[in-house]
Amino acid sequence: MLATAPIRSESHHAVYPLAQSTTEAQHTAPAQSRCSSCALRHVCLPSGLSAEEVERLDSIIHFRRHVKRAQALYRVGDAFESIYAVHYGSFKTTVLYDDGREQITGFQIAGELLGLDGISAEKYSCDAIAMEDSELCVIPFQHLEELCRQHEQIQRHFNKMMSGEIVREYGLILLLGNMRAEERVATFLLNLSQRLEARGYSSSEFNLRMTREEIGDYLGMKLETVSRTFSRFQEQGLISTHQKHIRILDKERLKRILAR
Amino acid sequence: MLATAPIRSESHHAVYPLAQSTTEAQHTAPAQSRCSSCALRHVCLPSGLSAEEVERLDSIIHFRRHVKRAQALYRVGDAFESIYAVHYGSFKTTVLYDDGREQITGFQIAGELLGLDGISAEKYSCDAIAMEDSELCVIPFQHLEELCRQHEQIQRHFNKMMSGEIVREYGLILLLGNMRAEERVATFLLNLSQRLEARGYSSSEFNLRMTREEIGDYLGMKLETVSRTFSRFQEQGLISTHQKHIRILDKERLKRILAR
């Protein structure tokens, strides 16, 4: 059984569980549910839109697409037609540098968008790979553009999401250009914690989807350095780790690593 | 006299000249010329639009804004109302990290856009600082959105520019996360060279607007390392430098530094 997001806010947040996977091929199927009743509507594309506007959005989202763990949703150069919203599961987006060096530009979890990079050249400019069996809502871009022309609020909202992606990247650029290893890892943990919390999961205890190597490929450091940094945080009582299981023990002190 | 862009393509390209500056305050004035007759129209917002569409674009651009060297076009937190196109001059966009560390997220020259980061929160999320006395076309965002609702091609084009910014940042993320010093500097020089060439300037000889420190703040390295890398390239006969004057002597070998 695949995990679905427990978006409800309760005093006892659910722990973001471990990823699981099966081995069938990916496929596309009619969307069974709608944005208006989706648990993710407050963190996903519909957030901030009126009931009527969400209705309109619903009207252009006809399909869901399954992607199995380690398979690509799209690859560099694939023709751009749709953007995607993660319904459940998680992805990484990567750009490759000459030899084998891989830079991960982002990890996307439920409620987050994929594919905005494809608009400019009408081809995707990175690879989007599922980190676990996942499902996405398919948003045909032509239809979305049409909708934006008709609905000022949807247009405004979509522009904000695009711009938000630019600003998010500023944060990564700042991290890669200026932070030392401990700052990078602390930033990563706090950011993930905050995003999980917004989705109704515990902010202090969760399971990572990605390996140490993938964290390193995102943060611009080697997997050994990631592992050493986790160990050092653990010695200092900031976190406790058990493979992919992370518990944040002292969030304030973790934040102070940045504020120095 | 301030430099204007010699956009014409000739066999002898003009050398991107040194920056000059006066010391009066910045101000805004009615736009004297229009996109349709602007030398930059093929590299700026209007590129790829029909004559009629450029006409429409013109109809919402009423003002130019002057910004003196070292002054801010906008700062983090300023209310967002407009995006800007550089008419002449050049800018840097910077984000600050706690203490004094500064990360430059981009250098913008004539024909390039500024302010897209402000859409998401309706506040600018970086500082935009003039590197020389500059002038910008003011594009009121509400009007642009309206135009996008009426003109499919303009909408599509603007979406492409936003997405293009996302892709451009991927490039910087890749550079910061994976490249060594020599690769970073070579990438920087080749990129600038290519952008100047697209504007009708020489691709092999130009004057930098920025100090070694600013280059370092952009490339995630210290000014001394930038300087040393320039010196090494010079010893190897790849470039020649004289303060801010750069001549690229062997572009192919410079490219090969990346392709390793």
Next chain:
DNA sequence: CGCGCCTTTGAAGGAGCTCAATTTAGGTGG
């Protein structure tokens, strides 16, 4: 149970940083 993948940890090495001194260029005012 054994194999592969992931993670952890150690030891040595190196790329880039820090600190410091010197040179150069451009701007200012006598």
Next chain:
DNA sequence: CCACCTAAATTGAGCTCCTTCAAAGGCGCG
């Protein structure tokens, strides 16, 4: 026009943080 001043650039020497290389242990899965 020249002396002076300041900002920018260059270069050297030593150090540091992260990488590289290597080995061993843990966990999940067939």
